[in-house]
Amino acid sequence: MSKNNLSQLHTSYFCLLSPVSRILSPVSRLLRLAWKNIWRNKLRSGVILFAIALGLFAGIFIAAFANGMVNQLIEDTLNIEITHLQINQEAFLDRGELQDGFSEEPFASQVRAIPHVVGVSPRLIINASASTSHNMGNVQLIGIDPEQEKSVSALYQTITDSLGTYFENDAPNSIIVGGKFAEKFKVKLGNKVVLSFADNMGEPFSAAFRVCGIYHSNNSGVDEIKIYTRINNLRELCPLPQDSIHELAVRLENNSDTLCNSVKAKIEAMLHPGEVVRSWKEINPVIGMYNGFMQTMFTMVIVIILIALGFGIVNTVLMSVMERKRELWMLMAIGMNRRKVMALIISESTILTLLGGLLGIFLGVFTIFLTGKTGIDMSNSLSSYSVIGVSALVFPTISVQQCMQIIVMVIVTGVVAAIYPARVACRRHEND
Numbered sequence: 001m002s003k004n005n006l007s008q009l010h011t012s013y014f015c016l017l018s019p020v021s022r023i024l025s026p027v028s029r030l031l032r033l034a035w036k037n038i039w040r041n042k043l044r045s046g047v048i049l050f051a052i053a054l055g056l057f058a059g060i061f062i063a064a065f066a067n068g069m070v071n072q073l074i075e076d077t078l079n080i081e082i083t084h085l086q087i088n089q090e091a092f093l094d095r096g097e098l099q100d101g102f103s104e105e106p107f108a109s110q111v112r113a114i115p116h117v118v119g120v121s122p123r124l125i126i127n128a129s130a131s132t133s134h135n136m137g138n139v140q141l142i143g144i145d146p147e148q149e150k151s152v153s154a155l156y157q158t159i160t161d162s163l164g165t166y167f168e169n170d171a172p173n174s175i176i177v178g179g180k181f182a183e184k185f186k187v188k189l190g191n192k193v194v195l196s197f198a199d200n201m202g203e204p205f206s207a208a209f210r211v212c213g214i215y216h217s218n219n220s221g222v223d224e225i226k227i228y229t230r231i232n233n234l235r236e237l238c239p240l241p242q243d244s245i246h247e248l249a250v251r252l253e254n255n256s257d258t259l260c261n262s263v264k265a266k267i268e269a270m271l272h273p274g275e276v277v278r279s280w281k282e283i284n285p286v287i288g289m290y291n292g293f294m295q296t297m298f299t300m301v302i303v304i305i306l307i308a309l310g311f312g313i314v315n316t317v318l319m320s321v322m323e324r325k326r327e328l329w330m331l332m333a334i335g336m337n338r339r340k341v342m343a344l345i346i347s348e349s350t351i352l353t354l355l356g357g358l359l360g361i362f363l364g365v366f367t368i369f370l371t372g373k374t375g376i377d378m379s380n381s382l383s384s385y386s387v388i389g390v391s392a393l394v395f396p397t398i399s400v401q402q403c404m405q406i407i408v409m410v411i412v413t414g415v416v417a418a419i420y421p422a423r424v425a426c427r428r429h430e431n432d
């Protein structure tokens with residue numbers, strides 16, 4: 001390239017950058033001046049900086065802790081109580097009768113072949129009455145295929161070595177009961193439990209079962225009600241056809257709405273009249289609402305904290321303005337207009353708030369990162385919450401979207417908090 005071309009190119013770049021530099025140069029001078037003004041009183045600025053950081057740290061960690069509780073509740077619910085998708089007869093959902101079932105095959109194989117489906121398990125569900133020598137009460141007897149159930153449920157992982165096995169032997173009429181059931185009915189491994197229910201003809205039927213395992217989930221209500229046995233054993237007792245089921249549980253790669261709705265639509269195309277497929281949010285709407293509720297609570301907590309901190313920021317900036325009122329008046333007297341004075345004060349407030357906010361966010365995210373790996377054991381204070389399925393081990397978590405939301409709210413707080421002190425400074429100059 002010739003020297004003339006280089007000279008022309010340099011001139012064209014200079015012409016393009018010149019307007020930008022004319023805009024950025026006053027802004028950079030204004031920011032440098034605002035930065036110097038902030039640290040004129042290091043103690044006062046440091047105190048408000050610390051207050052902002054501490055307040056946001058507390059708010060972020062509280063919100064992350066609540067997020068962790070909800071996420072753990074949803075995960076535990078999907079692992080033990082329900083699955084991502086469940087297929088039933090509408091009549092069974094309405095009445096819960098033994099005869100309201102449908103054939104497992106070839107339906108189960110077709111669902112298993114759908115992309116993103118990681119597990120399918122057939123179930124028989126019977127409302128029964130349990131009795132021992134110490135107590136009696138209503139339970140839900142669930143017949144499962146032990147191996148297939150492992151693909152959709154973490155039930156087998158909740159049985160410790162000292163509390164039996166997960167159907168490892170072929171003993172007939174074996175059952176797995178929850179820890180709360182074992183405590184209430186005073187049963188141990190090998191003890192007998194008599195279960196009574198109506199057979200396929202509607203006639204009363206009773207059978208003795210032996211406890212082969214005791215599971216412990218995070219929900220004492222589930223532990224007390226749900227009893228598991230082999231599905232083939234239950235079909236023989238009722239009796240029922242060898243492929244009859246009441247429910248087909250489907251587990252997906254994740255619980256996102258997009259994936260659940262996509263797979264649900266594919267399954268709906270396979271259904272026969274009278275059959276219905278439901279997502280986990282439809283099965284348990286309360287659990288489905290928790291995510292939205294936590295987001296609302298997160299926003300409310302941060303807003304309340306920032307409003308409280310906003311008053312401190314207003315006080316700090318106003319004191320700074322009153323100390324420098326003669327200096328500001330002199331700047332306006334030599335040509336600095338009101339807009340630039342207001343921009344200077346707003347810049348000071350925004351920089352101060354943003355510094356404290358970023359420090360608080362960093363401390364919060366760092367603490368969340370550490371505790372999110374190991375979890376926080378709340379067994380002493382959260383033990384009473386096991387009745388609704390809240391785990392005693394909480395893993396705090398926060399999303400990038402929530403962090404960005406906090407940063408925007410911090411900037412807005414800094415700008416709004418500086419409006420009144422800036423107006424006071426300009427108004428006093430006008431009055432004088």
